[in-house]
Amino acid sequence: xxxxxxxxxxxxxxxxxxxxxxxxxxxxxxxxxxxxxxxxxxxxxxxxxxxxxxxxxxxxxxxxxxxxxxxxxxxxxxxxxxxxxxxxxxxxxxxxxxxxxxxxxxxxxxxxx
Numbered sequence: 001x002x003x004x005x006x007x008x009x010x011x012x013x014x015x016x017x018x019x020x021x022x023x024x025x026x027x028x029x030x031x032x033x034x035x036x037x038x039x040x041x042x043x044x045x046x047x048x049x050x051x052x053x054x055x056x057x058x059x060x061x062x063x064x065x066x067x068x069x070x071x072x073x074x075x076x077x078x079x080x081x082x083x084x085x086x087x088x089x090x091x092x093x094x095x096x097x098x099x100x101x102x103x104x105x106x107x108x109x110x111x112x113x
Contacts, residue, residue, distance in 0.1 A: 006110070039072065040113045042106055044091055052089040056082070056106065059113060069111040073104075082106050 042063070045054030055062030065084040070077050083097040094106050 038113050039110045042069075042109045042111060044107060053084050053086075053093045054091060056091065056094055058111065069109075071106075071112075072110040073101075077112070080106075 040059045043057040045056060045062070049055065049062075055064065057063070063082065066081065068079060068081045071080050078098070078101065080096045080098040080101055083095055084093045085095060086093070091107060096102055096104055096106050
């Protein structure tokens with residue numbers, strides 16, 4: 001997702017807030033957060049990575065199991081830890097081990113860098 005797509009998604013989220021749904025941040029707050037904080041997106045592994053448990057990419061670099069990140073969620077920033085399970089293989093092996101976030105796929109999350 002590029003910056004424009006992210007901003008469009010953010011605008012849809014703001015529309016949900018105005019409708020009484022979703023996150024509770026104003027557009028000004030979100031823009032200020034983006035200016036104050038450098039963020040990047042957790043991305044799918046390099047297609048050339050043939051490992052059955054390929055590393056996710058952050059700014060072009062592979063991450064390691066057990067690494068912690070501060071990730072953006074609809075209700076704000078949360079500290080999370082990423083882990084790798086033996087099954088399944090492929091990018092789906094990555095999961096968030098932090099209690100309360102285990103049902104969320106880490107691929108595509110925006111994190112502070």
